[in-house]
Every structure is written in structure tokens, then in C-alpha cells.
Amino acid sequence: MKxxxxxxxxxxxxxxxxVAMSQSTSPSAITATGFEKVIPVTPASPxxxxxxxxxxxxxxxxTTTVPVAWALSDCDAFAHxxxxxxxxxxxxxxxxxxxxxxxxxxxxGKPWNLVTPPSSANVPDDNCGW
Numbered sequence: 080m081k082x083x084x085x086x087x088x089x090x091x092x093x094x095x096x097x098v099a100m101s102q103s104t105s106p107s108a109i110t111a112t113g114f115e116k117v118i119p120v121t122p123a124s125p126x127x128x129x130x131x132x133x134x135x136x137x138x139x140x141x142t143t144t145v146p147v148a149w150a151l152s153d154c155d156a157f158a159h160x161x162x163x164x165x166x167x168x169x170x171x172x173x174x175x176x177x178x179x180x181x182x183x184x185x186x187x188g189k190p191w192n193l194v195t196p197p198s199s200a201n202v203p204d205d206n207c208g209w
Contacts, residue, residue, distance in 0.1 A: 127172040127207025132187070133158040134167050142171065147208055151197035164193040172207035181205050 129147065131154035134140035145154065151170055158168045169190040172178065178186050186203035202209045 127174050127178065127205070129207055129209060130171040130173055131157060132169040132171055133162055134169070134190075135165065136167060144173075151201055151209055155191070155197050159193065167192045168197070170197075170201055170203060170209050172203045172205060172209070174205070174207070178205035 129145045129149060130142050131145050131149070132140060132142040143157075145157075154170055155168055158166060167190045170188045172186045174184050174186075177183060181204055183205075186205040186207075188201040188203040188209070191197050191201050
């Protein structure tokens with residue numbers, strides 16, 4: 080009987096905590112680890128959302144949305160500062176609706192690496208401001 084009572088008490092505590100967290104008015108009030116704030120993500124505009132993708136072929140890839148003011152050189156500098164030189168970088172545009180000419184929700188440019196710095200050839204076909 081004690082086990083059932085304890086289990087029900089734990090369920091009640093978890094339910095109360097969940098409700099209290101869901102009623103928070105600020106997205107920054109809930110933290111992932113307790114040490115960092117959650118930053119709300121701005122939804123992609125109809126004009127597209129820029130993203131910088133960094134990867135090691137056949138190993139891993141990480142993609143980060145970036146500010147509108149970023150250029151390919153900013154994506155390049157970001158990638159090399161965080162991940163070193165043996166990587167590839169690719170600019171993307173994510174669209175709320177289908178992109179103008181490719182009719183896709185995602186368009187990516189030609190990848191580049193440390194040996195081949197970015198140029199206009201690396202801009203996605205449907206450019207969202209790169």
C-alpha cells in the first residue's frame with residue numbers, strides 16, 4: 080500500500096510542476112539546464128530565413144539560423160572559429176511557403192571549405208538575402 084501511495088504522490092508532484100511551468104508567461108522562465116535562458120526563435124519570414132550549416136562529410140552536420148545581416152563571410156568565420164579548418168560550410172534558406180523558383184521549403188547553395196572561400200556560386204538558387 081505504501082508503494083502505491085508514494086507512486087501517486089510522485090505523479091501528483093510531477094503534474095503540479097508541469098502545470099506551473101506551462102502557465103509561465105515568459106519563454107525565458109523555463110531553462111534547459113537551469114544555467115541558460117531559452118531564447119525564442121523568430122519564425123521564418125515569407126522572404127526566407129538564413130541558415131549556416133557546418134559539416135564534416137559522412138560524419139556530422141549542424142545547422143544554425145542566423146541574422147538577416149549575415150553575409151557568407153560571417154557564416155565562414157563562425158564555422159571556422161567554432162569547428163576549425165577540416166570542415167565544409169553551406170548556406171541555406173528556409174521558407175514559410177514554397178520558395179519563388181524552386182518551389183521548395185528549403186534551398187541550399189554550393190558547399191565551400193577553407194581551401195575555397197565563399198563566393199556568389201555558394202548562394203542558394205532562391206536567395207533569402209545571402
